Amino acid sequence: MTTHDPVLDLACRMPKAELHVHIEGTLEPDLAFKLARRNGITLPYADEAALAAAYDFDCLQSFLDLYYACADVLRTADDFRDLMLAYLERAAVDNVIHAEIFFDPQTHTARGVPIGDVIGGFVAGIEAGRARWGVDASLILCFLRHLSEEDGLATLAEAEPYLEHIVGFGLDSSEKGHPPRKFQRLFARCRELGKPVVAHAGEEGPPEYIREALDLLGSQRIDHGVRSVEDPALVARLVRDGIPLTVCPLSNIRLCVFDKMEQHTLADLLADGAKVTINSDDPAYFGGYMNDNIRAVQAAFHFNAAAWYRMARNSFEASFAEPAQKAAWIAQLDAAFAVDG
């Protein structure tokens, strides 16, 4: 996309990784209705416009209620494949060359969908997406924190035959009242399986939840983490230890974490040296994909090219890919800046 801001053009064009996107949150209204028809399901909305009109959230929970309701249209392996393909096609447009994609198996297994159909469908989508658009992608299995640790452990046991398809584990859903300390045994088990773990923390919840995610779960990245600024010693620790923050700017506005983008804490965190990355979270629900987030951030903060380079580089460094793969992506990023920057 051409704009009058050459820095914005470069940020949109640069290769980057997306590390915080929920595949169920990429379900656009048109695909939701298509899958509903295919599966003989009636959505409680007259049409796509009526569904889109319901995207008026005042907090995380108000979004989650709709997000889980819409996920009901996902029934078969083909549905999960088609959802993945639609996201990867859209990601490629924004020059996302690598994505680590959250999925919520409990949302589907609780409705009787076999976990093998969920993971098998996603893997088929990832393989086809790589062949068609060259986007590299892997899966992060997220546990729903509003459910019990026992439910999470049972889900992990169901997922064990498919571990080769899972790059790591995460924690999402309703944050307030569901602190990371609730899941210590579950995350210890995930780490025993040799996989990295991440956790949503400090989105709506307090900085203490970020400390728990690090200290009690061994989280290698913090998803959101934007409330860390309320605790300067915690920010100093995040900077010192290079803990990546997967920040989702449009999500935070749509869920009323901040009233306006100008109030978002990402600019201060970046200036402090925190390892900030930009991500879309649930792009179908929050007003846009990767480059929509970049445009909204740039309109508020007018970052220079060096700042965008830093965030893209952070996205590759923070990924769970092999070191040689990361180096190859960073070389691609350097080339984009050598020509344009």
Ligand code: HPA
């Ligand atoms: N926060 C917590 N859980 C989620 C989110 C989010 O933004 N999106 C999907 N599940």
Ligand code: ZN
């Ligand atoms: Zn999220």
